[in-house]
Amino acid sequence: MSRIPLIGIVAMLVCGVATAQTVRSGPVELTKAEVEALRPAGGLSSVASTVDVNLVTNPGFESGALAPWTTDGWVVSTTNPNSGVYHAEALGNIFIRQDFAPVDVTTVSSVVISMLQPEVAISWICLFYEPSDQQCDLFFPQATWSQLDLVSLLRPAGNLTGIQVYGYSGGGGGPDVTYLDDVLIDSAIPVELQSLSTN
Numbered sequence: 001m002s003r004i005p006l007i008g009i010v011a012m013l014v015c016g017v018a019t020a021q022t023v024r025s026g027p028v029e030l031t032k033a034e035v036e037a038l039r040p041a042g043g044l045s046s047v048a049s050t051v052d053v054n055l056v057t058n059p060g061f062e063s064g065a066l067a068p069w070t071t072d073g074w075v076v077s078t079t080n081p082n083s084g085v086y087h088a089e090a091l092g093n094i095f096i097r098q099d100f101a102p103v104d105v106t107t108v109s110s111v112v113i114s115m116l117q118p119e120v121a122i123s124w125i126c127l128f129y130e131p132s133d134q135q136c137d138l139f140f141p142q143a144t145w146s147q148l149d150l151v152s153l154l155r156p157a158g159n160l161t162g163i164q165v166y167g168y169s170g171g172g173g174g175p176d177v178t179y180l181d182d183v184l185i186d187s188a189i190p191v192e193l194q195s196l197s198t199n
C-alpha cells in the first residue's frame, strides 16, 4: 500500500482533473488501493448496532403450552388463533402473566398484543416494574382480532419485569371469552454485527 506521491497530488491539483485516487470520510483519508486492501470480504465492517428482541417467551403460544406464562385459569386453545396454530383463551375475569429478567424500559420500543372478545368488553392490562410496582390501564378489545398498542404503559424510566392481561366477566348474555395471541414487547439490544454480509 502506498500513497500517491506528493508530486502526483500536485500534478492533479495543477491540472484540475478530478482523478484523485484518495477517498475521505470524516478525518480518514485513504487511497483507493488502501480502501480495497482494508475492505472486509463481506463488504461490511464490524459495527455496533442494535436488534429488536421480544422480551416475551412463547409470545404466540406456539409451544402448545402456557409456560412460562402463569395464570389462574387461562388455557391454550386452537379454536381461533390470530396467527400460527395456538392462542390463549380465558373464560371470566382471570389473569395471564409473564415475568422476565428486568430490562431498562428506555430500550423498549413497542408493546403490542392481539386480542379478541366476542362480546366487545374490557381488559385490564398491566406492565410490571422493579421493585414491585405496576402500570395498568383499561383497554377495549374488539369482536375481531385486533392489535392493542400498550405503549401508554411504558414509563419514562425504570426496569420492566413483566406483563399481565385480564379477561372479564359480566356485561352480556354470552360467554365471557377473551382471546390473546402474539404478545410483543420489543427491546433494542446492542449487538456486534460482525457476521453480517452485504452479499
Ligand SMILES: [Ca+2]
Residues within 6 Å of the ligand: 060, 061, 062, 081, 082, 083, 084, 085, 086, 087, 181, 182
Ligand atoms: Ca398463536
